[in-house]
Amino acid sequence: MRFQMNKDKLLYHLVIVQKALSNKTPNPALTGIKLEAFKDHLQMTTSNGEVSIHKVVRDPSLSVEQEGSALIPGRYFVEIIRKLDGQNVLLSALEDNLLKIEADHSDITLNLLDLEDYPHLLFKESAEVIKVNVRVFKSLIRQTAFAASSVENRPILTGVYIQLNGNQLTAVATDSYRLAKKSIELDQSYGKTDVIIPSKSLEELVRILEDNQKDVELHFSPSNVLFKYDGTVFLSRLLEGNYPETSKLIPGEFPTEVVFSKEQLLVAIERASLLSIRDGQNAIVKCEIRDDDVVEISSSSPEIGRVLEELNPVEGVKGNGLKIAFSSKFLMDALKSFNSSEIKVGFTGEIRPFVMTGEYDPDSLQLILPVKTD
């Protein structure tokens, strides 16, 4: 293997494939980037067992003198390419399983990993290809995946449940204390299918998707899901099992409804959670909807003190007053997921879930379970 390429272009692609590299893996081969040089293009592959990335690189600056392949220690390689001077870099595989990296006045030799130890990865496309505008797809993930569980005691809840039904694609995530749900409409209809994708995989995927008008392709197969976007193929394993039935949890009628300014509610909650800095995400905030159309947000900590915030909702309160308490982190996460500047909160009772929706976030809802206090 021997080729030359513009250094910054090479780095651009490496930064993408490095997202599936793992530092800590029982299999050292997975700390490597598999690099294959063909006459007119490169192929890069990485995998950490959970997700795998495969990238075909074509660039006018690429000039392959000798085809071949190598398994290169990933972190070192990317850091070296990042720090090199000069416009171009020349890579050549030497005898004794070494890689020579030459640029400007630098001459670097890296010990390669053993290519034979690399797992055989199958990036297989499915017969049916679902196409989604990349910005729309990113919003689907960004508004749901954060609500998945981060603890492993119920593994199924660490995933995002994705349902395809006709031209509707719906994502649901819940950690059993809160739930996020969003649907998007596709340009055409497809067969009915559903999968559970690890939320961490989706969060990694979102990082390599850009904000443009291109499509991302979804290929479902029984144990994997494959995403294809702009020359990059991203493969994630699926979670096995049955996702809990969540639609019945979402109330349909709300005896009390309040419309808040998202920004005002957010800063009030932030201040109310200040006195619980040490507790981190478990800060509990109380909310009282008063009969005089004022909403009180409060929190107290016997050792530190007390915060009381008064908020005037955007419209008058519809329905009865009520007192409720909840995790400030969950509420802030939910609020931040919306694009809307006004958020409607529907309450069903002091110890029953409440639901948030936003005017400019169609088919998107956030549900939070309150906590009981004295």
Next chain:
Amino acid sequence: MRFQMNKDKLLYHLVIVQKALSNKTPNPALTGIKLEAFKDHLQMTTSNGEVSIHKVVRDPSLSVEQEGSALIPGRYFVEIIRKLDGQNVLLSALEDNLLKIEADHSDITLNLLDLEDYPHLLFKESAEVIKVNVRVFKSLIRQTAFAASSVENRPILTGVYIQLNGNQLTAVATDSYRLAKKSIELDQSYGKTDVIIPSKSLEELVRILEDNQKDVELHFSPSNVLFKYDGTVFLSRLLEGNYPETSKLIPGEFPTEVVFSKEQLLVAIERASLLSIRDGQNAIVKCEIRDDDVVEISSSSPEIGRVLEELNPVEGVKGNGLKIAFSSKFLMDALKSFNSSEIKVGFTGEIRPFVMTGEYDPDSLQLILPVKTD
């Protein structure tokens, strides 16, 4: 105590005094900011045992309704003031040792600390006041303090040795593997004196000094040093003991001299230390000054690989070729301390200290002890 003040102005001063707050202290009183309200000004005091800050705050927005004082939990107070809405904040001490903080629609109550537990701090000025331009003083500290030791096995080396002699103020710091020294000229002459100031104190001090043409005042006393700058008084304890004699360590003649571009040398060292990422600051880099006026920078790690960099010095090498090895971190720290773009390195032998000076850094030098390799 009851007063009103512009919130952003109050925050500006709190952010300065907070630098001497400690989270972890056996004395809970020291987690507090001592706030005193007088008819036309405030006084703020903080201390973590090592350094103490005292600040007199006068501001047109300040309106004191009732004089008084309080010991306020520092971190919570600063975070609350930072997060408040509205232009002004009203602070009032209530009964039961409580502080009420009111702004916009927020009403916050903080439990106060016990003012009686606060230590009596003496911010005493000395008879002789040494005045130094603040930018010049900052450069004195920035070019030396980093070389002090960060480990406590020889406590005296965690300090910076400051010597006043006539109109010369000299700072020296060493961790016994490297040494930094800089002198500045003062506008007038003073008596002869020397002190050892903890380098951490000086680094904190530098953070609250701005880049302007004002003077910082130095007041030396037997066990403390007091700095006065722009309404802020900064007190640090001194280290006791005799600072080692360092002037004999600095060679005066250099059989080999090389002038490098600082930037080129820095990136070559950075790349050479890449393969030792895991070792952190102990990456050892080799340097060979060849007879053909080329300088080779190299490093190798049997498991990972090898880096070889070729550098062309700014001028031809003066004197004999030589091979030397050193800590890449020490060299990068030293290089970064210079304002000059060209650095002259004087070598005295393969296992003897070498010295760096910069054309635009008068009376400033960096010395590094090489390490032995095979």
